[in-house]
Amino acid sequence: MQPLRQTWPQHLAERYREKGYWRGETMFGVLRRTAAAYPDNLAVVGTDGRWTYRELHERAERIARGLLSAGLTPGDRVVVQLPNCTAFLSVVFGLFRAGLIPVFSLPAHRETEIAHFLHRAEAVGYIVADRHGGFDYRALARKVKQEVPALRHVIVVGEAEEFPSLDDLPAGDAPLPADPAPESVAFLQISGGSTGLSKLIPRTHDDYVYSFRASAEICGMTPDTVFMGSLPVAHNFPMSSPGIFGAVYVGARVVMCPSPSPETAFHWIEQERVTMTGLVPPLALLWMQAAGRSTFDISSLEVLQVGGAKFAPEAARRVSSTLGCKLQQVFGMAEGLVNYTRLDDPEDLVTETQGRPISPDDEILIVDDMGQPVPAGERGLLLTRGPYTIRAYHNDPAANQRAFTADGYYRTGDIVRMTPEGYLVVEGRAGDHINRAGEKISAEEIEDHLLAHPGVFDAAMVAIPDPYLGERSCAFVIPDGPRPGIADLKAFIRGRGLAEFKVPDQIVFAESFETTAVGKVSRKVLRQRLRDALMSREKEEV
Numbered sequence: 001m002q003p004l005r006q007t008w009p010q011h012l013a014e015r016y017r018e019k020g021y022w023r024g025e026t027m028f029g030v031l032r033r034t035a036a037a038y039p040d041n042l043a044v045v046g047t048d049g050r051w052t053y054r055e056l057h058e059r060a061e062r063i064a065r066g067l068l069s070a071g072l073t074p075g076d077r078v079v080v081q082l083p084n085c086t087a088f089l090s091v092v093f094g095l096f097r098a099g100l101i102p103v104f105s106l107p108a109h110r111e112t113e114i115a116h117f118l119h120r121a122e123a124v125g126y127i128v129a130d131r132h133g134g135f136d137y138r139a140l141a142r143k144v145k146q147e148v149p150a151l152r153h154v155i156v157v158g159e160a161e162e163f164p165s166l167d168d169l170p171a172g173d174a175p176l177p178a179d180p181a182p183e184s185v186a187f188l189q190i191s192g193g194s195t196g197l198s199k200l201i202p203r204t205h206d207d208y209v210y211s212f213r214a215s216a217e218i219c220g221m222t223p224d225t226v227f228m229g230s231l232p233v234a235h236n237f238p239m240s241s242p243g244i245f246g247a248v249y250v251g252a253r254v255v256m257c258p259s260p261s262p263e264t265a266f267h268w269i270e271q272e273r274v275t276m277t278g279l280v281p282p283l284a285l286l287w288m289q290a291a292g293r294s295t296f297d298i299s300s301l302e303v304l305q306v307g308g309a310k311f312a313p314e315a316a317r318r319v320s321s322t323l324g325c326k327l328q329q330v331f332g333m334a335e336g337l338v339n340y341t342r343l344d345d346p347e348d349l350v351t352e353t354q355g356r357p358i359s360p361d362d363e364i365l366i367v368d369d370m371g372q373p374v375p376a377g378e379r380g381l382l383l384t385r386g387p388y389t390i391r392a393y394h395n396d397p398a399a400n401q402r403a404f405t406a407d408g409y410y411r412t413g414d415i416v417r418m419t420p421e422g423y424l425v426v427e428g429r430a431g432d433h434i435n436r437a438g439e440k441i442s443a444e445e446i447e448d449h450l451l452a453h454p455g456v457f458d459a460a461m462v463a464i465p466d467p468y469l470g471e472r473s474c475a476f477v478i479p480d481g482p483r484p485g486i487a488d489l490k491a492f493i494r495g496r497g498l499a500e501f502k503v504p505d506q507i508v509f510a511e512s513f514e515t516t517a518v519g520k521v522s523r524k525v526l527r528q529r530l531r532d533a534l535m536s537r538e539k540e541e542v
């Protein structure tokens, strides 16, 4: 098994400890401490229950024993694919308590993605819900099991059919392991993936706990906060910025909202008196629209965080008047660096920037294509390193070569500029991905799938600005022989076992890609040309 590693240069690790960023806390240690301090506070509420911190802690320990009694061994990796439900927290803390390594996937992922995570992580376990959002995860687990023989343990939360169910894990009195070293890797998070398939992001206890502890402070979380997970909580944003883990850190309540639609979310806000939640821009627009006609009382909401993609300043300015709460912009990445506008910032900073870093030791470089720093205030590529930004992906030397500089900066792929106040404004991105409502889709990954279709000679996928999604995906396709149908191509992509958000929104046929090219062009230049051509054509048509 490839060892899990995430290491910073020694002198920096020492500095991060001296400065009190890394305090030797572990993920389970966070729950243990909160359960001791606030045993009777409500920890988590969802359609599947309401538990206090004492109950959550007990459940997590019981699950830890059950998983070990069922044959999992500390150090084993387990892909977790659960919707927003109370069991998400008990399962994940149970895995931490057992020394097992969660690999976080999203409810939208399908067999191709799950099989990739299982392979890459060399995982032996897979924990799923029975059904959610009209989809049967047991059927998915059956397919994945056939594809990945190394998968030994499928565990289902709910109606398990032929699989073991979470509730039926052996009670066992398996001894629980000692707490892991705080500098060790706690879990694998999934990257948005700008080239090819998603990469796995090893995060340590030290670095991750720092990121959500400091986030909880910046966002003013207290034991009275009621934080609602509206986006899928396996996403790094609602997980840690400050998210469900920030809430657990301070002893606040987590509300697991099963869907971010305004009807569902407003109901939960009213019922649980939610004070804080986070959304991607398209959902924020939807909520603002719905708030005017809604009869739910959402007056408890104090802070709405918006992140994942750029939020237009015009929309940002309307948040407080339509939803009656403060806006906080969040610009972050599962690899580490997270920026926030602060709750007491002047309105212009909050509406026009994406915030500033969590840590005084987050190092920011804004450089040109040659890697040279740009003059102050100009746009360039964002590089970063710091006390919670990774130095390497898991088990992927080629990606590491591309994504990190020799001196350990992570190349975020975002194009930003810095204001005189030291706040970042996101201007675009360098990588070939599509940021579709906060979901990052790799153009290359989808092109490869299109190329597998017998009727496709070549394919190039690009991002097209979209008023609602921010960006939508458009695939240019050169047919090999007669044109395949558009519905047929989309069905083909779906049939490849991919998340629905990766299916191209638009497909445009082309005769060739070489119209204006002199000689060979790179995929990058080609995508740019196709995109520009389509957009100027659309402009003429309007």
Ligand SMILES: O=C(O)c1cccc(O)c1O
Pocket: 236, 237, 240, 241, 307, 308, 309, 330, 331, 332, 333, 334, 335, 338, 438
């Ligand atoms: O990945 C993201 O887009 C993201 C956005 C806001 C905050 C985060 O932590 C993130 O990872």
